[in-house]
Amino acid sequence: MKIALFGYGKMGQMLEKIGLSRGHQIVAKIDAGTSEIAYSDFDVAIDFSTPDAAFKNITDCFKHGVPVISGTTGWLSKIDEAKTICKENKSAFIYASNFSLGVNIFFELNKNLAQMMANLEQYKVSLEEIHHTEKLDAPSGTAITLAEGIIENSLYSGWKLEEEVENHIAITSKRIGKVPGTHTINYESSVDAIEIKHTAHNREGFALGAIIAAEWIQSKEGIFSMKDVLNLT
Numbered sequence: 037m038k039i040a041l042f043g044y045g046k047m048g049q050m051l052e053k054i055g056l057s058r059g060h061q062i063v064a065k066i067d068a069g070t071s072e073i074a075y076s077d078f079d080v081a082i083d084f085s086t087p088d089a090a091f092k093n094i095t096d097c098f099k100h101g102v103p104v105i106s107g108t109t110g111w112l113s114k115i116d117e118a119k120t121i122c123k124e125n126k127s128a129f130i131y132a133s134n135f136s137l138g139v140n141i142f143f144e145l146n147k148n149l150a151q152m153m154a155n156l157e158q159y160k161v162s163l164e165e166i167h168h169t170e171k172l173d174a175p176s177g178t179a180i181t182l183a184e185g186i187i188e189n190s191l192y193s194g195w196k197l198e199e200e201v202e203n204h205i206a207i208t209s210k211r212i213g214k215v216p217g218t219h220t221i222n223y224e225s226s227v228d229a230i231e232i233k234h235t236a237h238n239r240e241g242f243a244l245g246a247i248i249a250a251e252w253i254q255s256k257e258g259i260f261s262m263k264d265v266l267n268l269t
């Protein structure tokens with residue numbers, strides 16, 4: 037498979053390593069300064085760039101009939117528009133706030149736990165995410181997906197960053213050293229606490245999941261998710 041990497045930072049470099057190890061070719065490494073892009077040279081684009089760059093990178097690929105795997109976070113206000121452009125151009129798209137197998141299982145665990153806790157008013161939920169100091173967005177995309185998973189399965193109506201608001205999940209974002217990504221959900225009562233936590237030890241899991249998604253999307257048309265790729269019911 038011929039892969040174009042949009043963004044060649046920490047994740048782009050890890051994607052190159054994992055892609056090559058699985059027998060793929062990296063035919064383009066695109067960054068802010070790239071002026072000419074030969075879309076017909078690649079089978080799939082993988083975008084791990086920046087919140088400001090993602091929408092244009094992704095929709096330009098769709099307009100050239102190139103399927104896109106997107107891991108960039110912090111641009112979700114425009115994702116519905118991107119999906120429309122994907123459909124108009126009969127292209128294919130997977131966005132995931134987190135491509136690691138472990139986090140995708142954690143997403144399902146989070147939803148199941150939220151269902152079990154839904155009627156237990158004595159427990160108050162909160163969410164904490166910790167990432168490296170170079171991260172541009174807060175809260176993390178993964179924390180937003182986790183909050184949405186709780187909201188779908190409980191009486192909470194939204195989430196707030198660093199703020200306590202009635203019926204909203206409070207999210208705390210911490211930026212420390214080189215932390216690859218740690219997410220904790222806490223249900224606190226006056227007598228006890230229940231906590232679930234995912235800790236990424238490095239970026240390999242994110243990159244492997246994105247390459248597997250790129251392999252999976254070949255010859256497909258439409259909008260898909262990591263649940264489709266991993267066959268999680």
Ligand SMILES: NC(=O)C1=CN([C@@H]2O[C@H](COP(=O)(O)OP(=O)(O)OC[C@H]3O[C@@H](n4cnc5c(N)ncnc54)[C@H](OP(=O)(O)O)[C@@H]3O)[C@@H](O)[C@H]2O)C=CC1
Nearest residue numbers: 043044045046047067068085089107108109133134135242
């Ligand atoms: N979904 C997932 O599983 C994961 C998602 N992420 C997300 O992926 C994104 C990238 O993360 P990370 O690699 O750590 O960040 P980095 O800052 O290390 O890399 C981002 C790269 O994008 C480049 N860039 C800037 N503008 C453009 C442009 N117009 N087109 C293409 N590339 C551009 C930057 O170049 P320059 O430095 O020159 O500006 C930089 O090299 C973030 O949004 C992060 O949250 C990260 C890990 C996992």
Ligand SMILES: O=C(O)C1=N[C@H](C(=O)O)C[C@H](O)C1
Nearest residue numbers: 109133134171176177178217
């Ligand atoms: O910026 C990162 O590093 C990460 N970003 C993603 C997010 O915002 O959730 C995924 C992972 O946690 C690493």
